[in-house]
Amino acid sequence: MACSVQASRPTFTAQAPSFYSARTSFVPLPAFPENGRKFHTGRKTRRKMANPGVCRAMVQQAVQGASAAYAKDMERLSAKESLLLAFKDAGGFEALVAGKTTDIQRIDVNERIIGLERLNPTPRPTTSPLLEGRWNFHWFGSGSPGLFAARFIFERFPSTLFNLSKMDAVIRDSSAKITANMKLLNAIESKFVLSTKLSVEGPLRMKEEYVEGIFESPNIDEETIPEQLRGALGQAVSTAQQLPAPIRDAVANGLKVPLGGTFQRLFMISYLDGEILIIRDTAGIPEVLTRLDAVPSLVEAVPEYES
Numbered sequence: 001m002a003c004s005v006q007a008s009r010p011t012f013t014a015q016a017p018s019f020y021s022a023r024t025s026f027v028p029l030p031a032f033p034e035n036g037r038k039f040h041t042g043r044k045t046r047r048k049m050a051n052p053g054v055c056r057a058m059v060q061q062a063v064q065g066a067s068a069a070y071a072k073d074m075e076r077l078s079a080k081e082s083l084l085l086a087f088k089d090a091g092g093f094e095a096l097v098a099g100k101t102t103d104i105q106r107i108d109v110n111e112r113i114i115g116l117e118r119l120n121p122t123p124r125p126t127t128s129p130l131l132e133g134r135w136n137f138h139w140f141g142s143g144s145p146g147l148f149a150a151r152f153i154f155e156r157f158p159s160t161l162f163n164l165s166k167m168d169a170v171i172r173d174s175s176a177k178i179t180a181n182m183k184l185l186n187a188i189e190s191k192f193v194l195s196t197k198l199s200v201e202g203p204l205r206m207k208e209e210y211v212e213g214i215f216e217s218p219n220i221d222e223e224t225i226p227e228q229l230r231g232a233l234g235q236a237v238s239t240a241q242q243l244p245a246p247i248r249d250a251v252a253n254g255l256k257v258p259l260g261g262t263f264q265r266l267f268m269i270s271y272l273d274g275e276i277l278i279i280r281d282t283a284g285i286p287e288v289l290t291r292l293d294a295v296p297s298l299v300e301a302v303p304e305y306e307s
Helices: 052-090 092-097 103-117 143-157 227-241 245-253
Strands: 133-139 162-172 173-185 189-198 205-215 255-258 264-272 276-281 286-291
Touching: 052 103, 052 133, 052 286, 092 162, 092 205, 103 264, 103 276, 103 286
Parallel strands: none
Antiparallel strands: 133 162, 133 286, 162 173, 173 189, 189 205, 205 255, 205 264, 264 276, 276 286
């Protein structure tokens, strides 16, 4: 027996039971339109779950990458501490320039230098902002110009008369100033400043051209001068004051030695980070420097070299 769908349509009331809170969400109830077709007032959606195996592999790769980077940093830190300890065991800068280091000490230092070089974190050091700053020399090789000059002085003057206390370099704006701090009679301090021009020859290689050298006028601490030499010092000071003004001013400003176009050398940077710089000349002789100032911010590198 046919019947009217509209007449038999039930009436539903979606009233929440009293034991549900006001924040409870309800599943929408079906309704029957006038034409008898069903439809749902709510949309049923299904979220596709990502492959759990892929997610797990990505997490493992990230963890392993972080662990490997941390392990490399720790290895690099250990190598740097080992190298600095080897410098100390070899007698430091004073023993090096005086030629008092032994063959065993030198080979030990060279072995640790090579160990640190293989951990170099800077692939293009010649154009890195880390290169600029103030550096202190810790080590020269047997054929280094700095060590040759120091030994030339020590072979002709006793250490009680003259000594080279330290050497440092300031690298900035494609130029360098190497300063040798000297002391005579442990009372007269003087400096020799060598100015050089740096040019980039490749990602690791640079050329250094010597521009000029300046012997600065000495600073004298009269209280530390031996009594038997004070009279001679007084006569020297009186003589210097009697010199003509142009000569006296030239001496006061330092004695300049032009070196333009006379000396140059090629070297490569084998290691560079924010604390240590290692360079090698064409004979492979290493020089090790440590930073004296704050690490510069990693701004944009200088323009690349042209092949």
